[in-house]
Amino acid sequence: MAVALASALVTAVSSGMRTGQANLEARLERLLGSVDARLVQQTGAPFDDAILREMTLWPGVRTVQGRLSGSLTLIRADAGTDGEGRIRRTTAQARGVDASDDPRLKGPPLREGRPRGSRMEIVLDPLSATSLAVGVGDRVRVTRLGEPVDLTVSGISDRPMLGALQRAFVEVDRSLLAELSDRPGLLTQASIVLEPGTDIAGWCQDQASRVPEGLLLEPAEMATSGMDRQVGAARLGFLLACSIAVLAGAFIVGVGMTTSVSELGRELALLRCLGASRGQLFAGPLLAGATLSLSAAMAGVPLGLAGAAAVAWWFRQSLPLGLVPSGEGIALALGASLASGVLGSALPAWQAAATQPLAALRSRSRPPARRGPWICLLVGAALAAVEAIIVTRVQDPQRKFWMHALLGLACAHTGWFLLCVPLLRVVASAVATPTSRMLRLPPGLLRGSVARAPYRLGLTAGALMMGLSVLVTTWSHGEGMLGEIRSRIRFGDAFAMKVSGLSTAEQAALRNLPGVRQAAAVGYLPLRVGGEAGLGIQAVAPPGVICVGFEPDAFLAMNRLEWIQGTPESALPLLRDGRGALVAEQFLTARGLQVGDRIELLAPRSRASFEIVGVVRSAGLDIATQVFGIRSVYMEHAMSCVFLDLATVGRHFGAREAVLMQMELAPDPLLTDDAMADRVATAAPGAIFASGRAIRAAIDDVGRLVLGVSGAVAFAALLVASLGVGSVISAQVQGRRGELGVLRAMGAARAPVVSLILAEAGVVAITAVIAGTGLGWELAWAGRVLFADLAGLRLAAIFPIWAWLAGCGVHTLLAWAAAWPTVRGLLRQSPRELLSQPT
């Protein structure tokens, strides 16, 4: 029973985590693209595709894919018309890509149909499919100057629909697009997938010298937005969760086996009296343990899979890939069950074989050695400390990870497992007096029964603890990641954008719209860098930059800037009074500048110089502009940006128009995105509205997925662990029947007797709660250190108080529920029946 549940636990946790991780990656890739880095022309113009072959030879490169962007005008091949007799037509942004075997370059996830197979096929997005009213298998015609070309729709992509700003988007073969747009042998972007684990920003810097003049190598959104770290952390989390689940399973099985075999103890002793050899005695339970645990594990694996499938079903909306069973997890579950079954039965078997036959028969309960709990305390604390030492003292992150996974986790589990023995005594003493007073039973009864079986009860608590520790660890990490993701995606609730620029009057009108609490205008102005920096210490740095004018205070209120150098305190005053400029990270490296240096910016008729006061990155804005496609229009190259106060830009260069307004909206349920779009259109004719809330919801959904899946998995683990330990608890209650009979014979009513047993199970549960919290928190801390070291992801130390409370409640209730059937059975019996078994 315990074995089956333990292997179910391992399977469920591993498959659940695997599912969560795989789906998280898929979701993020869909949102942010799956490539690590890209090579583009500074000006956005196409360049020769001969470089592709060369790039595949660069170190660290896994795959390079050529891409060409352009636009295609499509009509239906059957020249179908809409209700009013007009020919259905759409002009879509087109991406031509090279065919690739790399799974990360497989193209967009599809809602319908299959990926493109031949050169004459096209993948539409829902927008273009709707406006053409075509489906998979239909033919569309590309209209152009020459002969029209017909293409077959092989699939429709599953692209999030994010409002008016989106343009229709189709994908075709690159050579076809090149031919259709008369740009043979050219590409606009080389997408690069690197070997797993490469530091992308570092790689881009290292390869900069190989990049031909005029071209720019830059990290893609996944990296600039920091989401690659989420993915890395999720992968790590998966590994850690599996190891923890395996350990937890092993302990539950071990404790379960120990009880079932120690019930055999007297039988074994009798066999010894009748002349069985030690070897015979030893082999029997071992074999039994092995077969029992293996067959139970066979039953547990499907159970665990079913559990994980249930979780996947529950979150089906957020899980594009559905359930991803974990092969390693299943193998681990079987292996760990077998090993712990054998080990768990070895101890009692060895005990039975080692004792003198008569002593074994006679001795019922020798009081255990007083030193035992103290030894457990010392050894347990030492082992728990080993884990802490590994995490804090080992320097090399890789080495730390493996020492943690192979040694530290095992030490921490064993340590806390042993700590349960002394802890149980402390809890029992603390609980004994008040409960006894309440139940009118001698306090010695509760304390004594705990003192008599400190190991059995203590180790039961130890097994029960595992579930809660898994809960605390995964939930703490999940909430930490959710917080991380949330803080990354701070940007305005609404965006208004106008290609020709929003005049100051329009800006004011937008600012004063009802429902708008705060607005920040952003302007883009192409400038040139003058002076020495303009010539470039490194010749690759072009003189052109995009000057981004923004309103520092309003912008910072709505967005999170990551300060790579400098601090807001020192930078903001200089920005406000127009003396300072912020720059993107690559800008500095490309030009060999530092914070504190000055740059001179040139417009056709004016020039001004600024002090560099900070280096920043805005992950949230990166994500938003990427998803809206604003990036490709205005800030293709984030690293060539200089950020200035908008008023300063106006003063020096005369440009007061904004292309983008970010707005913070009052929380008003009536202020829907549609209503807001109308107001924007009235306030600033020609401006396009885009919803920040929609994109935030889409990303938030990813975060909730992390928390939801890890939480569900953790709760499942808790349930399974409690059930697995339940059999042990009920065996213990059964063993106390004689004592209960005495109490009843002496005139104890039913209620206090029941309460006594429940209090005892409660003491075990409380011990498990304390130890589980301790272990879980230690593992959560260790996990955070590893995430920071290995994935560069700094998670907040969040104690999941509500989940923890729920976990404690479930824990105690399940311990009681496990004891209950036995208690009820005992209650039905008369005192005489209870007494008919020796105490």
Place this chain on the structure above:
Amino acid sequence: MPPTEAAAACGVRLLGVRKAYRQGDRRVEALRGIDLEIQGPGFHAIMGPSGSGKSTLLHLLAGLDAADEGTIEVGGVSLGGLDDAALTLHRRRRSGVIFQGFNLLPTLTALENVTLPATLDGRTHAEAAPRAENLLRELGLADRMTHRPDALSGGEQQRVAIARALLQEPPVLLADEPTGNLDSQASDRLWRLLAEVARTRSMLVVMVTHEPLAAAHCERVHVLRDGRVAGSFHVDGLDPSQLALRLSDTLRTAV
């Protein structure tokens, strides 16, 4: 005091008592109509062959189990119509039991074991302790009070059990083969003790036993056979061998 009143205060009376055990689908009739009245105070023995229903009878008197049929009165109170709570009170206050296996709680000290019925009755250990200490002293256990059962000899454990049974001053003390696990010397001491308890505390002590040696300490022997009362006789100075003869006579004539 007229005998009937004394019987009402500390005697037991059974009328047409039947009790059957179910074992799977087999029914074992342990008691098949017991009519028995024992008037207290005094020291009485119940004897009979193995399986004749002695323990069953004692358990019914102690309120550890319920009869299928018939009426049972202990100390003038009928156990027939009692609900669970009232039966619990009966066990707590109106009967003391001692068993062959002592049945002390292993996790409590001797003193705590003795005060247990008082604690169950809502008094604190401290309130009950002086009386319990007195009892243990009277039974010769003055220096054993803080020992746990596994540190006591069998005779000592059984005396602790007697002290526990006496704490609440019940009208009857019931003993089921109390010396079954004791050597002859300890057994003899225990029988004398029970006789003394019956005399000095004017209570009814009913002891189930196989041993004529034990019965020789009693006033009267009641003989059970096949779940019925086969007869009873006064001990009146019979020596153990004479007593054994009387016993087999009673069993034979009852056929």
